[in-house]
Amino acid sequence: xxxxxxIVREALKSQAAAKQRTLLxxxxxxxxxxxxxxxxxxxxxxxxxxxxxxxxxxxxxxxxQRGWGDSQGGGGNQDRQDQMITWEEAKGLxxxxxxxxxxxxxxxxxxxxLFADKSLDMPVLGVTRSFAELNxxxxxxxxxxxxxxxxxxxxVLGAGAAAKLAxxxxxxxxxxxxxxxxxxxxxxxxxxxxxxxxxxPFEINPGxxxxxxxxxxxxxxxxxxxxxARLAPxxxxxxxxxxxxxxxxxxxPDMSIQxxxxxxxxxxxxxxxxxxxxxxxAIGSISLLVGGIxxxxxxxxxxxxxxxxxxxxxxxxxxxxDIRAQFLVESVILCLAGGLIGIALxxxxxxxxxxxxxxxxxxxxxGLALGVGVSSAIGVFFGYFPARQAxxxxxxxxxxxx
Amino acid sequence: xxxxxxxxxxxxxxxxxxxVDVLRGVDLTVEPGELLAIMGESGGGKSTLMNIIGFxxxxxxxxxxxxxxxxxxxxxxxxxxxxxxxIGFIFQQFNLLPRLNALENVMLPLVYRGVxxxxxxxxxxxxxxxxxxxxRMAHRPPELSGGQQQRVxxxxxxxxxxxxILADEPTGALDSQVSQEILDIFLELNRxxxxxxxxxxxxxxxxxxxxxxxRMTDGHLLEV
Ligand SMILES: Nc1ncnc2c1ncn2[C@@H]1O[C@H](COP(=O)(O)OP(=O)(O)OP(=O)(O)O)[C@@H](O)[C@H]1O
Ligand SMILES: [Mg+2]
Numbered sequence: 001x002x003x004x005x006x007i008v009r010e011a012l013k014s015q016a017a018a019k020q021r022t023l024l025x026x027x028x029x030x031x032x033x034x035x036x037x038x039x040x041x042x043x044x045x046x047x048x049x050x051x052x053x054x055x056x057x058x059x060x061x062x063x064x065q066r067g068w069g070d071s072q073g074g075g076g077n078q079d080r081q082d083q084m085i086t087w088e089e090a091k092g093l094x095x096x097x098x099x100x101x102x103x104x105x106x107x108x109x110x111x112x113x114l115f116a117d118k119s120l121d122m123p124v125l126g127v128t129r130s131f132a133e134l135n136x137x138x139x140x141x142x143x144x145x146x147x148x149x150x151x152x153x154x155x156v157l158g159a160g161a162a163a164k165l166a167x168x169x170x171x172x173x174x175x176x177x178x179x180x181x182x183x184x185x186x187x188x189x190x191x192x193x194x195x196x197x198x199x200x201p202f203e204i205n206p207g208x209x210x211x212x213x214x215x216x217x218x219x220x221x222x223x224x225x226x227x228x229a230r231l232a233p234x235x236x237x238x239x240x241x242x243x244x245x246x247x248x249x250x251x252x253p254d255m256s257i258q259x260x261x262x263x264x265x266x267x268x269x270x271x272x273x274x275x276x277x278x279x280x281x282a283i284g285s286i287s288l289l290v291g292g293i294x295x296x297x298x299x300x301x302x303x304x305x306x307x308x309x310x311x312x313x314x315x316x317x318x319x320x321x322d323i324r325a326q327f328l329v330e331s332v333i334l335c336l337a338g339g340l341i342g343i344a345l346x347x348x349x350x351x352x353x354x355x356x357x358x359x360x361x362x363x364x365x366x367g368l369a370l371g372v373g374v375s376s377a378i379g380v381f382f383g384y385f386p387a388r389q390a391x392x393x394x395x396x397x398x399x400x401x402x
Numbered sequence: 403x404x405x406x407x408x409x410x411x412x413x414x415x416x417x418x419x420x421x422v423d424v425l426r427g428v429d430l431t432v433e434p435g436e437l438l439a440i441m442g443e444s445g446g447g448k449s450t451l452m453n454i455i456g457f458x459x460x461x462x463x464x465x466x467x468x469x470x471x472x473x474x475x476x477x478x479x480x481x482x483x484x485x486x487x488x489i490g491f492i493f494q495q496f497n498l499l500p501r502l503n504a505l506e507n508v509m510l511p512l513v514y515r516g517v518x519x520x521x522x523x524x525x526x527x528x529x530x531x532x533x534x535x536x537x538r539m540a541h542r543p544p545e546l547s548g549g550q551q552q553r554v555x556x557x558x559x560x561x562x563x564x565x566x567i568l569a570d571e572p573t574g575a576l577d578s579q580v581s582q583e584i585l586d587i588f589l590e591l592n593r594x595x596x597x598x599x600x601x602x603x604x605x606x607x608x609x610x611x612x613x614x615x616x617r618m619t620d621g622h623l624l625e626v
Contacts, residue, residue, distance in 0.1 A: 006513050013501055312497045315458060317486020317514045317562075319479050395458050399497070 002322045011329040014302075022334065025298045028291025029338030029378065030345065032284050033371050037346025039280030040367045042353055049359040050269050053198035057136055059262045060235075061199045064227040064244060067256035084223035087216065089251050096247060099232045099240065104130040105224040107215045108203055114179040115165055122161050123203035124180055126215025126224075134228045135200050141174050142189030149211040155185035159193035160205040178208060181218050185210060196358075199228065199262050237261055288374065291338065292382040299331050299386035303393075310390055311398030324391035331383025332376050339375025343368060403470045405566060405598050406432040406455060411464035412621075413450050424450050426621030427464065434565075435596040437588070439609040441626070442618030448602045449570055451618070455600065456489045456568045457481045469565060486514050490559025492569035496551040498543040504530060504554045505539040511562035529557035533587055549580035556587055560597075567591075569601040573608060585611060 066085055090105035107126035112119040131137075132144045144156055155178055157165065165173045177184040185208070194204050216222045231240070241259045248255045303310070310323055318326075347363055354361035413425040424447040432438055440448050453459035454466070457473070458481075466473040468488070476484070485491075490511075498507045508526035517525070530536055533553040543551050552572060559567055569588065573581035585608055591597045601612065609615045615626040 002514050003516055010513075308497065309499055312499060313510070313514075314482065315456070315485060315491045315497075316511045316558075317482050319482040319514075321479075322482075322514060396453055399458075399493070 002318070002325070004325075007322075007325050007329045008333070010326060011333050014330050021301070022298050025291065025294030026334065026338035026341070028287055028294045029335050029375060030291075030342040032286075032288030032291045032378075033339045033342025033375055034345040034349065035287060035342075036281055036284035036374065037343050037367055037371045038349040038353075039284060039346075040277055040370065041347065041350035041363055042359075043274075043277035043280070044364055044367065045350065045354055045359040045362050047270060048362055050197055051266055052360065053195050053200070054262050054266050056195055057134075057198055057200060057262065058230065059266065060231045060233070061134065062229050062231060062237075062240075062259055062261045063199055064229065065225070065258045065260075067258045083252055083255050084221070085227065085248065085255075085257070086251070087212070087222040087224055089248060090224055090227050093227065093229070093247070097240070097243065099235050100229045101232050102130050102134055102230045103227060104128055104134045104229070105212065105227045106131055106201070107212060107219070107223075108201070108225045109215065109218065111180055113185075113208065115168060115170065115176070118168055120161070120164060120168075120178070122164070123207035124215070125201070125203050125207050125209045126212035127209045128212050131209070131228070134230055135194060135204065137194055137204065138192045140190050140192050141172070142187070144189050144191075145209055145211050149214075151213045151217065152211060153183050153185045153214060154188045154211065155180075156189040156191060156209040157187055158191050158203075158205040158207050158209070161208055162190045164206075180208070180210075199260075199265070201226070231261075237264075288378055292335075292378045295331060295334055295338075295379065296382040296386060298334070299327060299383050300389070302330070303327065303386050303390040306390075307393060307398045307401040310393050311395050311401065314393075314395035315399060320391040323393075324387045327387035327390045328380060328383050331387065332379030335375040335379030335382075336372070339371055339378075342375070343371040346371070404431045404467070405434045405436075405469060406430065406600075407465075407467040408455070409465040411451070411454060411461045411466065413447070413454065413459075414462045423621055425454075425461070428621070428623050430616065430623050432566075432598065432600060434598050435592070436598055436600075436614060437592040437612050438600045439612035439615040440600065440602045440618060440623070441604065441606075441609050441615060444604075446618040447621060448618050451623075452568050452570050452600070452602060455566075456491060457484045486511060486562065488565045490562060490564035490567045492552070492555050492559050492567065492572045494571040494574040496543070496548070496555045496575075498551055498554055498558070500543050503540050503542050504535060504546070504557075507543070507554055508558045508561050510558060515562065526557070526561055529561045530554070532560070533557045547580075548576050549583060552576065552584050553587070556584075556591075560591070565598065567597055567599040569599065571602050571604065573603065573605060578607075581605065581608065 064085070066083060087105065090103070094100060094103045105128065109124045111124050112121060113124065114120070127145050129145060129147045137144070145154065157173055162173050170176050173187045173190060176187050178187060191204065194200060196202060196205065244259055245257055248257050313323060350363065351361055353359070408428050408430040411425055411428040412423065415422045415424060428451060440451070442448050450459070454461050505523065505526050508529055509522045512522040512525060527539065530539055533556050535550065535553050535557060538546060538550060546554065573584050576584060588599055588601065589611060592599050603609055616623045617626050
């Protein structure tokens with residue numbers, strides 16, 4: 001019996017004589033492994049990144065929004081559009097639910113504020129002081145909106161908005177005036193960049209925050225978009241949700257609300273990301289199947305081209321198992337070579353995606369092991385039949401081959 | 403004790419409904435140290451007989467004793483083992499592996515024997531020196547002449563230190579001068595190292611130089 005090291009050495013020598021056909025077959029493996037690696041890695045990066053974002057804000061944050069789910073169809077639906085959570089309802093929450101440690105209701109409007117007669121496309125948020133606390137916002141300059149600001153015309157800029165203003169020649173925006181709906185807002189603070197994602201409203205970075213009461217001046221009613229709240233530890237979420245539903249129905253009998261918790265979103269995201277990974281993994285598997293069949297074809301051709309060699313080896317004392325091992329190892333090496341290129345490409349693609357999307361770049365050892373394992377397995381699986389065929393050749397007929 | 407003892411060996415090939423009796427009862431005894439030439443017309447079954455002697459094929463009937471041991475009923479692995487340990491094959495078409503260089507080709511039987519690399523290389527170099535190919539060890543077969551390839555093939559057959567060398571028309575693909583050089587190697591190996599050799603040849607000049615010649619006629623072997 002031939003030692004394993006020898007088999008590998010012989011196999012490498014055969015690979016050195018690789019032909020174009022071999023390289024073509026490898027493309028399938030490269031793409032297959034590459035996509036599996038990229039997809040698995042992307043899935044894991046997304047999960048890691050979003051989880052980290054949630055963790056920065058804490059998992060005990062909930063948001064309360066008007067419910068969208070159970071529409072009553074047709075006209076009823078139209079009516080429901082008008083059912084908004086009101087400021088009075090929001091204000092009463094903290095007293096009614098002492099387990100809510102902090103409550104921040106906010107309004108959100110898109111507008112074209114003007115600066116130096118130039119229009120800025122940015123969201124405007126009406127907020128209270130607790131908004132900064134719940135979203136863990138930090139200032140680079142000035143102060144945040146205070147609850148004493150009442151109906152005053154002060155604005156705090158998100159990091160993105162401040163940068164936009166700076167580009168328009170504002171220099172230090174502190175103390176400058178931004179016009180919105182015909183009113184001048186004096187900028188009193190600038191926020192540091194807040195991580196995006198999770199429960200944090202996406203409007204923070206590109207937007208301007210103004211006192212919530214001031215924002216009501218531009219609305220017909222004192223209605224708010226969303227309430228954020230932080231739960232005291234050990235809070236029963238189910239009970240809280242039904243309590244909240246009852247609370248809002250007290251004010252508007254056919255009002256339904258939607259409560260989302262960070263924890264629940266994390267779980268959902270993990271589930272989704274797993275699904276994503278599985279789905280994309282399936283796509284990769286199809287390329288792998290195609291690649292594997294290509295490798296099988298290459299190996300079958302190799303066997304028929306090397307009948308004479310097989311005959312000679314058998315005459316010199318190779319057992320069937322030696323011949324089988326030889327072709328099996330060749331097939332595995334072939335697939336591993338493709339797999340390694342695929343891993344490099346997949347990791348590269350994941351890196352680019354991470355940079356572009358601002359995800360945390362991260363390659364799990366499991367992903368790499370999966371790549372190596374899968375390519376070896378493909379080599380064994382698709383190489384087995386040709387290898388068996390090679391080993392079963394009649395040595396005399398094989399020798400007689402020209 | 404005879405090295406080879408064939409008694410009533412038959413071989414029948416079946417092609418569809420047709421059967422061809424190629425060997426019809428071959429008796430042959432080869433003593434250690436003999437140099438035997440098998441001659442006979444083309445298609446007479448010489449290669450078939452060589453394959454049976456060399457454990458590449460099994461007979462349809464008859465008895466085969468090798469080194470006093472009954473060689474019937476061996477399974478595929480046992481046959482491979484005997485080929486590896488006891489037999490050195492030399493072919494008309496040399497049958498070197500084109501991707502391996504001369505040294506690697508000569509080492510091959512030892513690879514299947516599990517001999518460690520250094521020792522393998524030492525033996526292979528000795529054998530190549532012995533057939534006058536010491537200066538061509540790194541050459542691959544396509545870079546060698548026919549005569550040189552056959553020398554490498556002889557070195558390969560010798561590297562396993564076999565009990566028996568089987569050469570099926572070893573000079574069949576070579577011109578007469580080179581044929582004589584190759585034959586001289588066989589004669590010398592047989593004379594000086596008493597290596598038992600069975601050789602198939604069509605060339606009467608080659609046959610004449612062997613100590614014993616047999617002729618394949620009608621599926622039987624006759625002493626000449
Ligand atoms: N696998 C096989 N199946 C069927 N017939 C075969 C097979 N192998 C050999 N034969 C037949 O057996 C006969 C003997 O063949 P063999 O090769 O032994 O002859 P040979 O004496 O070596 O001839 P040559 O001198 O031309 O090499 C031929 O008629 C051949 O067609
Ligand atoms: Mg023949």
